Amino acid sequence: MQIENTFLKVSNLSKSYKADAPPVFEGIDFEIEKGEFVCIIGHSGCGKTTILNVLAGLEEATGGNAIMLGKRIQGPGLERGVVFQGHALMPWMTVLQNVAFAVKSKYPDWSKEQITEHSKKYLAMVGLVNAENKKPSELSGGMKQRVGIARAFAIEPKMLLLDEPFGALDALTRGVIQDELLKICKETNQTVFMITHDVDEAILLSDKIMLMSNGPNARIAEIVVNTLPKGRKRANLHHDAMYYPMRNHLVDFLVNRSKDLQVKGAKGELDGYKPVIVLPGVDAVVA
Numbered sequence: 001m002q003i004e005n006t007f008l009k010v011s012n013l014s015k016s017y018k019a020d021a022p023p024v025f026e027g028i029d030f031e032i033e034k035g036e037f038v039c040i041i042g043h044s045g046c047g048k049t050t051i052l053n054v055l056a057g058l059e060e061a062t063g064g065n066a067i068m069l070g071k072r073i074q075g076p077g078l079e080r081g082v083v084f085q086g087h088a089l090m091p092w093m094t095v096l097q098n099v100a101f102a103v104k105s106k107y108p109d110w111s112k113e114q115i116t117e118h119s120k121k122y123l124a125m126v127g128l129v130n131a132e133n134k135k136p137s138e139l140s141g142g143m144k145q146r147v148g149i150a151r152a153f154a155i156e157p158k159m160l161l162l163d164e165p166f167g168a169l170d171a172l173t174r175g176v177i178q179d180e181l182l183k184i185c186k187e188t189n190q191t192v193f194m195i196t197h198d199v200d201e202a203i204l205l206s207d208k209i210m211l212m213s214n215g216p217n218a219r220i221a222e223i224v225v226n227t228l229p230k231g232r233k234r235a236n237l238h239h240d241a242m243y244y245p246m247r248n249h250l251v252d253f254l255v256n257r258s259k260d261l262q263v264k265g266a267k268g269e270l271d272g273y274k275p276v277i278v279l280p281g282v283d284a285v286v287a
């Protein structure tokens with residue numbers, strides 16, 4: 001089977017938490033290329049976090065598999081960095097120590113100086129040089145989230161997994177961190193899988209947006225190609241001619257179409273279903 005050329009290939013993934021209940025999701029197929037930024041959107045409970053946890057190796061799928069760079073994902077690994085909504089910092093460690101701890105796990109042979117220098121480089125990237133000796137309890141929510149991002153980037157993961165990392169932040173802080181994330185991803189050609197509920201965030205950041213139908217029996221219903229040119233800026237995004245076709249398409253899905261597949265899935269009528277590939281404002285084709 002020729003899988004080595006695809007960075008990440010997810011095939012026929014399904015998950016059931018209870019044997020006597022329908023699966024949360026099933027028949028999940030998608031691919032991510034190196035350097036791609038992919039967002040996933042869907043209503044609460046369709047299984048987005050479960051998929052991310054399978055990719056992180058924190059959860060086992062019931063069926064199917066996820067293959068990254070030719071190797072099946074099994075268990076957590078430092079080639080994948082995760083940022084959770086709740087930032088999960090170690091409260092007894094300083095900002096620098098939180099990042100350095102992760103760096104030491106990834107590069108156990110490095111000297112203390114190397115680890116410190118590397119950690120500081122990533123703290124600088126997220127604008128936290130002056131906070132390196134603070135404890136998490138002394139930081140704002142936005143600062144904690146930046147430490148989580150610096151920590152995830154500092155282990156130089158091949159894939160970054162972001163579970164609504166900005167969900168709890170105010171709009172201003174969120175915007176600043178989104179800009180930082182975009183900049184770092186561009187500089188490092190980072191591959192990203194990100195869960196968000198915010199369609200504007202998805203339009204700003206992503207190369208493609210996967211839309212999940214409602215659970216149980218959730219599917220990837222559509223893969224929407226982001227037709228807005230790269231180099232996007234929050235301030236003028238809404239002036240782009242592609243912005244409203246894109247935004248309307250995403251919102252229409254969430255409001256109107258997200259339930260459509262659920263009924264068919266519950267009747268077992270979706271065997272072999274492939275997501276529709278959509279280019280809003282341009283065209284719609286079935287894969």
Ligand SMILES: Nc1ncnc2c1ncn2[C@@H]1O[C@H](COP(=O)(O)OP(=O)(O)OP(=O)(O)O)[C@@H](O)[C@H]1O
Binds near residue numbers: 042048
């Ligand atoms: N450990 C678990 N045991 C049993 N059921 C679970 C477990 N984790 C998740 N579920 C169920 O699986 C379904 C999908 O949950 P998941 O958190 O993956 O959804 P989600 O799309 O990320 O939701 P949200 O947008 O609200 O975060 C939900 O119905 C949830 O109750």
